[in-house]
Amino acid sequence: MSKKGGANFQDLLPVMAEKLGGEGLIKELCNGFEVLMDKEKGVITLESLRRNSWLLGVRDMAEEELLSMMREGDLDGDGALNQMEFCVLMFRLSPDLMQHSLYWLQLALENEF
Ligand SMILES: [Ca+2]
Secondary structure (H helix, E strand, O other): OOOOOOOOHHHHHHHHHHHHHHHHHHHHHHOHHHHHOEOOOOEEOHHHHHHHHHHHOOOOOOHHHHHHHHHHHOOOOOOOEOHHHHHHHHHHOOHHHHHHHHHHHHHHHHHHO
16 A cells, blocks of 8 residues: 555545544645755745755646745745645645655655655
8 A cells, every 4th residue: 555656545544534533634635845845944935946846746737826826825925835735735635646645644654654
């Protein structure tokens, strides 16, 4: 189940939900924040998003998409996403982007096992 690049998400979700519980699942999703953030600033900037988006397996993410992600997520308008803003964004995003975020989930779970 935890093989590298192995199981697809549809198979994994029920197992993870059961293992982590709803709250744990949310926490794992928000862990994507750590992956994407600028380590010095402690927030996600357009720059750090661009730099790290390949970690999500979304190499084809267009600059426009990154921009709109930032714009949509930036609730207080400071031009960066803090952890709370990121978590909120994750749950507002369209299902296909949600799918991408699940890649972290798999990574997180691989580390756990
Ligand atoms: Ca912000």
